[in-house]
Amino acid sequence: MNIHIPTPLRPYTGGLETVSISGATVNAVFQQLTASYPELKQHLFTPEGKLRSFVNVYLNDDDIRYLDAQQETAVKDNDELTIIPSIAGGTSCSSPAPDGATRFPPGATLSVQGAAYTSLRQMLSAKGAAYTSLRQMLSAKGAAL
Amino acid sequence: MLRIDYADYEALRAHGEETYPNECCGVLLGRNVAGEGNSAAATNHVRQIMRAGNTRTDSAHNRYNIAPQELVKIQRQARGLGLDIVGFYHSHPDHPAQWSKTDFAEAHWLGCSYIITSVEQGKAVTTNSFLLRGTAEDDKKFEDEAIQIDIAHTTAETVASNQKGHA
Numbered sequence: 001m002n003i004h005i006p007t008p009l010r011p012y013t014g015g016l017e018t019v020s021i022s023g024a025t026v027n028a029v030f031q032q033l034t035a036s037y038p039e040l041k042q043h044l045f046t047p048e049g050k051l052r053s054f055v056n057v058y059l060n061d062d063d064i065r066y067l068d069a070q071q072e073t074a075v076k077d078n079d080e081l082t083i084i085p086s087i088a089g090g091t092s093c094s095s096p097a098p099d100g101a102t103r104f105p106p107g108a109t110l111s112v113q114g115a116a117y118t119s120l121r122q123m124l125s126a127k128g129a130a131y132t133s134l135r136q137m138l139s140a141k142g143a144a145l
Numbered sequence: 146m147l148r149i150d151y152a153d154y155e156a157l158r159a160h161g162e163e164t165y166p167n168e169c170c171g172v173l174l175g176r177n178v179a180g181e182g183n184s185a186a187a188t189n190h191v192r193q194i195m196r197a198g199n200t201r202t203d204s205a206h207n208r209y210n211i212a213p214q215e216l217v218k219i220q221r222q223a224r225g226l227g228l229d230i231v232g233f234y235h236s237h238p239d240h241p242a243q244w245s246k247t248d249f250a251e252a253h254w255l256g257c258s259y260i261i262t263s264v265e266q267g268k269a270v271t272t273n274s275f276l277l278r279g280t281a282e283d284d285k286k287f288e289d290e291a292i293q294i295d296i297a298h299t300t301a302e303t304v305a306s307n308q309k310g311h312a
Contacts, residue, residue: 086213
């Protein structure tokens, strides 16, 4: 069966996005997967051998945690297994406020027609025109966003 | 470095304004140009952004979560487009565009870019990007990441082509 690997784990599969592994159950497939790519194991499982809490595994469109047999669920060659880490967050417990409130972050550059600028003001100034906004400049130049 | 078209950059900021006072979230599809997620020289080049639903309806003003099922579908779509998931974006309503402890604790996509836009009183203000570096959960860290915003796709291609020619 095909197993789809998320981008953070591809360094451990030789860069492969999809690997093909045989096995009768989800568990058997996992054992073969981690035997073929040993470095994957610590990223998928705790030292006690449990699937890490932030690692979701889908058998086709079903989360294996909610399947009756979970990791002992039988699989077929044409099934697909997708490994997908969770994504969440939010402002609760925020870090300290940043200094300044610039439109572009420090180090950001704006690339226009081959020239790089560190701020909108710098770019508009370099254009030698009294544009008050990027939209106004683009509009004047007949550019379509 | 993160590289993104101006239209996508504006679209993700607009998404934060639309969902205000709640957090928005979405996925960045593209390619890691150097092919090495943690290489200093690697660039997450965004080719497309995909909006996602925030499942944290219980606390949507200060938390976000993308349903794994939706992520699976987005990853499937990305595969069809020949793209990868290279990062995520979300907004901080009336909060700075800095990662929070919650953002860090729940960040697991090593090598990916996490864009945060502060939305103050309904207006998108600051947009920052943070690269999640590290090799595992115990050594991961967020680093400030430079953003290159391309005004026109053709321009970006020209620049890239010129640089290649000079190499």
